[in-house]
Amino acid sequence: MDAALYEWTLEHPAGFDNSRLDGLPVGFAEVPPYDLWFRDCLLPCKPAVLPPGLTSAWPARSRWLRSDGRPDLSALAHEFGDALVPVANCDRRQYDANPKQNMTLCDYIAYWNEHVALDYRSPQGCLYLKDWHLCRAFPKADIYSTPIHFSSDWLNEFADSKQTDDYRFVYMGPKGSWTPFHADVFRSHSWSANMCGRKRWLFYSPGQEDLLRDPLGNLPYDVMNDPLPDAAPAPLEVIQEAGEVIFVPSGWYHQVLNLEDTISINHNWVNGCNLYQTWAFLQAELCSVQREIEDCRTMQGWEQQCQLIMKSCTGMDYQDFYLFLQTIAENRIELLKQLPGTSLDEMTRNQDDRHGMPTMLGPWHAIFDLHKLLPVFCSVAADPHINQLVNDSLLERPSHLTTAAETVMAEAKWNLS
Template identity: 55%
Template structure:
């Protein structure tokens, strides 16, 4: 164990990317985020998507500082995990549990002493606030991050008393920080600053090899002077990419899958964080589990002759990573079953109400331009092409997601940003009062001065826009809402296939499998075949 005090220092500018490489997004459509950031594993910042959160209203004073009195009054009896930022223990910061009111008292005294270097720097981390206060409603998950298989799975286990979640609250004084790491299961993460300011150092996958010491251990603090000592970190000079991001209050950062990062609180800061994954990065999660199991097998290879050695490897892997192959199989089943059921319902609806009269969302010309753009991105950044096989918008239960879904149907065919903005502006003007769908359409038609601009967004080969407006808007959206379901099932099929082919999976005892993954795989394949035979495959 060693004592550490972090002094903020600048990275070598020759190896640090400018902040413009991580764009700040405001009011973009879900499918834009899906295609240009989540599917290609690219970081970004969001602004304007935390407005109205209860946590921002009640946890923050009028001066933008934490409201210590409110937090102590409402959550003072909670037991919270707290890390000591000035100490290192086995590559991380040692933790202890404290009462929330005691942590807040420490925090105020630390500020009063001008963040003294002689005192401990404590950081409240990984507090399962939502699990502990489920009815409080501190925030709403932004629509961009709602395709969250990880928390969907753990929420499904709550009734069995074995549930967990990956939703956290962080609170810490200026100079508190988190060492270099990649997130659990190599998941995505999003982090919203309720108040304060953070500095992020982000390293794309592959760059971490240059951040390891001569014994293979990952660096604890990449800003430490010892990083430049070639006898300790012999490959640090080969580092090519580091993205430095300053995150302000109210902004939300998207951290891609498998990106290592180190984070500093530049001010007294409160943040809300989720870990999550879905069809876009499930292959990265699977590769991570395979790598972890291989490392375990190597570490106890001298015990290979012991009885049930393969089972013991699974036990150790679960202790190290939080999951083993049996639970991963259960996870895939839990995610697949409701999607099979929902897609089956949609197919039944399609059979009862054919969509031959429903206009196509895209013109061929516009779709070709999108495909060309995807190819360019893939070729330029070595991105997995299968991520682009199916892209689109998922139906969400909350009204914000449905609203975003409506915006997508209106602007999908807009190649001109000005026209796209006009169409989106008209749509928002007419949906603000939450009229029923048909009334929205009628009011949309009646909005003078915009109709010609909207007509220009559709090619001559498509059905006239006025005719489209007269149709039930929900039916117009059906060609979009299937995209995420089909994409999800195709990704699930690929991973279940790989799991069943894994030699080590054959050693998992059948009694540990709640549902046979072979049966789930057959159901997924059957449903995908039905989609292809229905004629919907051309639309999705």
């Protein structure tokens, strides 16, 4: 990101604008430069299809595929066969998802081969390996590298700094495996790269999901087969080919069907372009929990119990979000402090891109990040619920961090001008 693009973002703040939906999804014949991608897709939260050139050099696209382009299940079994993997049964419904079990990859591949041999009619049903944290389980495996287009990834930056979890996943499954109707965790962005196979995506823009609710307010489980209201809009349909990458912006509900035997690599991610949506989602989730247990409000520890329930449902509570914002802000402040007298090449050599902002995005991107983060951080810090959860002796006071960020932003702009 350069100075001109940063200034443009101040004049064109991100937001959901359904008048911008003409011609969606954005399709690129060639891999776009980052600034064009940021301006036309990331900031306005518009779905996009990126071409196979983005993934053509990934080791997974050669090691994991046969000469005919189909999954090389034997190679996968040889490389990762003893790994325990999460497998969903697409033929069964548990609440609004598919029930899961753990299997070894070898056992899953044996099932897959049998399923194909029986013309995709295994008595075990249609099983789908989903949400496998392969990178976390095999950190030295050379599988792929995150494209620069998706590298402003605060969610995985924070997860890596805590060394507890990540939001990088591998999916693989036979023709007919699918994912029910949903929006992504924390209202994050996601990207999904097909190593092989084809997927059918059905998208609904933010707000359209409310037109799909039944009389009780419930969302559909399967938009292709469940009865929908008469006013239900038609989905945006996209067929994703082998090698292509789909960008799913924050808040877009979607359903996905594998049209062929398919392997994909997926990330969930949050950054300055969708941070407000994540904060709004957490606020709405807390309000929902409070309504559900309103009759217990007079109990001691009610606020903490609401946070605990919210975290069990969403994976994050207010204190986690506060720490998340603080970590990202501190990383950006530290990067900008290095700016005077240090070339970008030197900064890059000294930066571990798994633990902090990739410096190839540049100092103007760090300034943009702080520009988007600080208002949300102040909003979180001012929320009455956070005061009962955050111990000031353990966490830096918001005013200190805000002052430090504003100071380093001003100095960086001066040094870059």
